[in-house]
Amino acid sequence: xxxxxxxxxxxxxxxxxxxxxxxxxxxxxxxxxxxxxxxxxxxxxxxxxxxxxxxxxxxxxxxxxxxxxxxxxxxxxxxxxxxxxxxxxxxxxxxxxxxxxxxxxxxxxxxxxxxxxxxxxxxxxxxxxxxxxxxxxxxxxxxxxxxxxxxxxxxxxxxxxxxxxxxxxxxxxxxxxxxxxxxxxxxxxxxxxxxxxxxxxxxxxxxxxxxxxxxxxxxxxxxxxxxxxxxxxxxxxxxxxxxxxxxxxxxxxxxxxxxxxxxxxxxxxxxxxxxxxxxxxxxxxxxxxxxxxxxxxxxxxxxxxxxxxxxxx
Numbered sequence: 001x002x003x004x005x006x007x008x009x010x011x012x013x014x015x016x017x018x019x020x021x022x023x024x025x026x027x028x029x030x031x032x033x034x035x036x037x038x039x040x041x042x043x044x045x046x047x048x049x050x051x052x053x054x055x056x057x058x059x060x061x062x063x064x065x066x067x068x069x070x071x072x073x074x075x076x077x078x079x080x081x082x083x084x085x086x087x088x089x090x091x092x093x094x095x096x097x098x099x100x101x102x103x104x105x106x107x108x109x110x111x112x113x114x115x116x117x118x119x120x121x122x123x124x125x126x127x128x129x130x131x132x133x134x135x136x137x138x139x140x141x142x143x144x145x146x147x148x149x150x151x152x153x154x155x156x157x158x159x160x161x162x163x164x165x166x167x168x169x170x171x172x173x174x175x176x177x178x179x180x181x182x183x184x185x186x187x188x189x190x191x192x193x194x195x196x197x198x199x200x201x202x203x204x205x206x207x208x209x210x211x212x213x214x215x216x217x218x219x220x221x222x223x224x225x226x227x228x229x230x231x232x233x234x235x236x237x238x239x240x241x242x243x244x245x246x247x248x249x250x251x252x253x254x255x256x257x258x259x260x261x262x263x264x265x266x267x268x269x270x271x272x273x274x275x276x277x278x279x280x281x282x283x284x285x286x287x288x289x290x291x292x293x294x295x296x297x298x299x300x301x302x303x304x305x306x307x308x309x310x311x312x313x
Contacts, residue, residue, distance in 0.1 A: 012085030019078040023048070026071040033064060048075030107157055111173045114138055118163040118193055119184040120147040123209060123230065127183060128156050139172050163193045166200060174201050181207045187215040191222055198223025 023044055030040035035057060043056045047068065059065045114137035117124050124140065128151070131138045140151040140158040151158035161168035163182065174180065174197060182193040190208050197206055208224040210216050216227045 009089075011088055012082070015078065015081035015085045019075075019082050022071070022074050022078045026075065029067055029071075033067075044071065044075070047071050048079055050076065108139070108159070108171065108173065111137060111139060111157075112176050113178045114173070114176070116141055116169075116172050116174065116177050116180040118142070118180065118182040120144075120151050120158070121183070121185060123183040123185075125154075127181060128154070132156070141168065141172055164189070164196050166196065169197065169200060174204060177201075177204055179205045179207060181209075183209040185209075185211065187211050187218075191215065191218050194219055194222040194224045 026044045026047075027037070027040045030043055031037060035043070039056045045051075046053045048071070059068060115131055117128055117131075117138055117140050120128070120140050120142045124142075128138060128140060132155075138156065140148070140156050141161060141163050142148050142151070142158070143160060143162050145160055148158045148160040159168070159172055161171065163169065180193075180197050182190045182197075184190055184193075187210055190210065194206050194208050197204060205225045206223060207226045207228065208219045210219055210227050210229045211231060213229065213232070216229065219227045
């Protein structure tokens with residue numbers, strides 16, 4: 001549903017239009033009376049802004065005097081109208097900002113059994129949408145101002161700050177939270193956040209994202225309840241799709257595509273759907289082959305380890 005235009009914008013637009021039109025008509029009037037363009041513009045400027053300088057040329061006729069009086073009345077009125085629009089713009093913007101901060105602070109104070117999402121990137125956006133669809137209370141925490149503003153535009157409660165800062169975690173009520181999900185693409189930052197959150201609250205459930213397999217152990221030792229590796233999950237899913245008939249397995253991909261339509265609105269427009277499908281089909285075999293090679297390599301390595309153990313025994 002489209003929102004109506006704010007009153008201050010309408011006032012400011014009408015005032016500027018009125019002011020510019022008055023200046024053009026007044027300048028044209030003096031030019032028609034035989035004045036030069038520069039003299040006419042100068043006369044209109046000092047008349048409307050009330051500088052108080054003398055007349056550029058003597059007013060010898062009653063018509064010119066009446067015309068100048070009209071210019072003074074109309075020009076000053078239009079100028080005051082523009083100033084009023086600017087004041088209204090500043091006042092409403094400041095009031096809206098104060099009310100927004102106050103409402104957000106009140107909502108933060110009422111949070112309980114909620115989920116804290118650290119990072120509002122691609123994974124964080126989709127996670128927020130999914131939790132929102134399940135009517136779960138959540139708050140987004142990110143140190144990037146643009147991402148925080150995007151989260152607010154998407155309708156989520158969001159706070160700007162560093163998740164490794166104790167004061168920031170207190171602000172998002174970590175001690176009253178049910179879950180904290182650190183889904184940043186940087187493994188080191190996720191480890192620091194996990195250590196900080198676990199040190200502050202022993203009961204909160206920590207779900208951490210990891211990119212490198214070796215990070216999983218560090219996160220678990222640091223206090224993470226669960227570790228999720230999107231790359232590994234994607235590889236397993238690709239291998240499953242490549243080796244199994246699609247009609248024999250459930251396909252949740254369409255559901256997550258629907259989620260991404262809302263969660264990834266800040267990204268550039270995607271290519272045509274047909275071109276995207278063709279590109280996926282071209283790369284699917286390569287990705288499946290890489291996943292299969294990885295699986296065979298792991299199996300072979302385990303077999304070699306078992307053989308060594310048997311030889312030693």
